[in-house]
Amino acid sequence: MSTLHGVGDVVAYLPYELGFTPHDSVVLIATHHGRLQVIARLDVPPDEHATVAAVHLLQPVEQLPVDDVIAVVYDAGSAADRFVAAIRRRLRHRGVVLSHVIHARDNRWWAAACSCGGCPREWTAPSAEGDVDAIAERVLRGVAPVADREALAGELDQRYPEVAVAVWAELDRLERLGRLESLEQLAGEAGPRVGSEAATDALARVLIDEGCPVSRLPVGVLAVATGLIRQQPVRDAVLAWLMPDLLDPGLRPLWPSLQDRLGPSPTARCPDELFGDRARTIAGRLKEWVQCLPPEGAVPVLLLVAGLHWAMGTGAVTVMALERVLRADPDCQLAQLFDAAVQEGLRPSRREDRRPA
Known part of the structure; x- marks a missing residue:
């Protein structure tokens, strides 16, 4: 730096x-x-x-x-x-x-x-x-x-209502067809079994495909990725990938094909700088994913936003994302835990050379 x-x-x-x-x-x-x-x-x-x-x-x-x-x-x-x-x-x-x-x-x-x-x-x-x-x-x-804190908070607002409606309709269709049941299997303890290529492709394209903005991805891709990230095991595995110094990826690993596609954690840094471009790029894509979802459906993605920004040291965005999660789901225990840690000024890392939030 x-x-x-x-x-x-x-x-x-x-x-x-x-x-x-x-x-x-x-x-x-x-x-x-x-x-x-x-x-x-x-x-x-x-x-x-x-x-x-x-x-x-x-x-x-x-x-x-x-x-x-x-x-x-x-x-x-x-x-x-x-x-x-x-x-x-x-x-x-x-x-x-x-x-x-x-x-x-x-x-x-x-x-x-x-x-x-x-x-x-x-x-x-x-x-x-x-x-x-x-x-x-x-x-x-x-x-x-941006001009002020309110404008920064606006980056977590829904900006693509037509996309949000289409994604939610597709999720409802998948549920009625019983397809969400297979997504739950993908999120199981043993990792994915059926349809893993589609699941890997959907999450990877949302998280790291810089060639296409999140809002322009096919609705089916966004729906599958959103359905997956709503499953706690998948959410926790992605969260551990985003902030491995706080959450042990070994306890909730990504399935192998997704790990191969995503590569190393974006918050793994080189000796001469805190974080590289990948962390900031993924942070921007997570915000855009939130913008493509209805507020009540954005909770798991907002938790990813909070975790990554906490690891990056961007406390303002962390607090804003947690506020929105707790407004939508006051009983969310992970958000309560993160919020308590941030309010106490705890660091999101076990390492001495990392930035605090």
Whole structure:
């Protein structure tokens, strides 16, 4: 991963990391020995809730080795003073320095507190995006921040209602013909037996076929893939493939033909970068799959979205996906488990060198 040089680079890069431009919020950037550990964001709370909100925001930070923290206050000005003071007190109690307090608004920033002595004390433009290698890498991969958090949440809305109606009608037809029973057999403990080629083709085309957008796949392919992913064993096997450092793929393996087609986990990284293009590509295809389903039928795919984005460190999308799952199915135990872990700031990995959510 490219290095960020200075606070100006950090301010320019944050929307690309979060996926949206923050507003009326505080973002914490925590590092250890100069390496990024966690980025956490929270809306600026009322003054009377500042202490409780600081505890909540710092939960992921307190799970990790951290020696420096930068706070970036978006659009809030003095309204965030008590919140920042509560953050500073809690960090000081732990022996961690809040080295910078940055105010950002309308693509400009200034430092209200600065330990490096090199930050501007009046409004100035951040580093030019074209000069920040980390941003250039994101742009080359087609990553661009949306205007705000609501726009990011909109990426999980249904966008192809005609496709959703057709997929659900095809699923109903398969059920009436007894075809879903064979799909359940494919999802059994022993792996697929009948029709495995069709099942493998359907899931692989939805997940990794970059040659065709998900919304333009044949309805039959989308219906088979959706019927399969509704089966818990299949959902769990795909989820373990997406985030193997948290879920042991050996306990719920993909069937061999699907494993051969999908290849290694998209969150298996090279030594020099966190995640490659495959993780981001699959994350985009999962979102598009959600957009092709009725909200009540998108729950298993939303769980895949949550799991992959948690493994990638994109906490905002993780939380949004889990909120939608729990709204549609309040009793979903896996979503409850994921939500509790995310709220506690737990890492989705057993390895020390992985990003937190």
